Amino acid sequence: MKIRVGYGFDVHRLVEGRELWLGGIRLDHTLGLLGYSDADVLIHAICDAVLGAANLRDIGYQFPDTDPRYHNVDSKVLLRDTVRLVAEKGYAISNIDATVCAERPKLKPHIPEMQRCLADVMGIDVDDVSIKATTTEQLGFTGREEGISAHAVALLYRE
Numbered sequence: 001m002k003i004r005v006g007y008g009f010d011v012h013r014l015v016e017g018r019e020l021w022l023g024g025i026r027l028d029h030t031l032g033l034l035g036y037s038d039a040d041v042l043i044h045a046i047c048d049a050v051l052g053a054a055n056l057r058d059i060g061y062q063f064p065d066t067d068p069r070y071h072n073v074d075s076k077v078l079l080r081d082t083v084r085l086v087a088e089k090g091y092a093i094s095n096i097d098a099t100v101c102a103e104r105p106k107l108k109p110h111i112p113e114m115q116r117c118l119a120d121v122m123g124i125d126v127d128d129v130s131i132k133a134t135t136t137e138q139l140g141f142t143g144r145e146e147g148i149s150a151h152a153v154a155l156l157y158r159e
Contacts, residue, residue, distance in 0.1 A: 002158045004091065006053025010044035011141075011149040022100060022107065022148070023114025023131060024076045024121060029105045033148060036065035040075035041150040042100050042131070046118070047075075047082045049154035050093060054086040076121050083122050091156040095128040098152035101142045107133035 018032025021040040033039035047059045056062065062085065063070050063078050070078070083093065096118070100107055111131045119126040136143040 003094070004053040004055075004156045004158075006049040006051065006154045006156070008045040008048030008050070008052060008058075008152040008154070009149065010041045010048065010059075011147055012039040012041050012044075013147045014145060020105070021075065023110070024079075024117035025110060025113050027105055027107075027110060031145075037063075037070055037073045037078065038075050041148050042098060042114070042152070043075035043079050043118070045150035045152040046096055046098060046154065047078055049096070049098075049152040050082050050086055050156065053154050053156040054089050054091050056085055056089070076117070079118070079121050086156060090158045092158070093122055093124050093128070094155040094157045095124070095130070096122070096152060096154050097130040097132075098150060099132045099134060100148065100150045101134055101136055102148040103135050103138065103143060103145050 012033035012035050014031040015034045020027045020029040020032040021038045023042045114131050115126050115129045119129045141147050
């Protein structure tokens with residue numbers, strides 16, 4: 001069996017007038033993330049981790065913001081397409097471990113729903129999707145609530 005690991009990171013600015021999507025679910029918040037798609041930083045970090053593990057570059061290469069098909073796209077579509085791309089190379093996802101950095105909203109109550117949503121999109125067991133949330137103790141751009149960032153690690157395998 002061959003295994004490969006990939007790492008992903010994403011960040012988006014918080015702005016008024018946008019919905020807040022994280023982990024494939026909509027959260028009630030006064031601000032949303034700015035981006036060409038729905039700007040779901042958690043899904044984008046996971047996509048980059050999965051793509052990186054399969055040596056398929058990154059989300060911007062696979063789904064460029066110059067392509068009108070991806071304008072305001074639901075990031076779950078990007079994740080589903082990412083899973084398809086790695087499957088075409090003969091890989092499957094073993095597990096995902098991700099961390100979201102945000103001061104607000106508090107994410108702990110939403111993590112189980114995010115896990116279920118992402119597991120469903122990726123076609124893996126919910127136990128194989130770890131999501132953690134942390135603040136940056138009011139330090140940096142996330143601490144000032146200017147944006148949200150996410151980190152992810154993906155383990156792929158091929159038998």
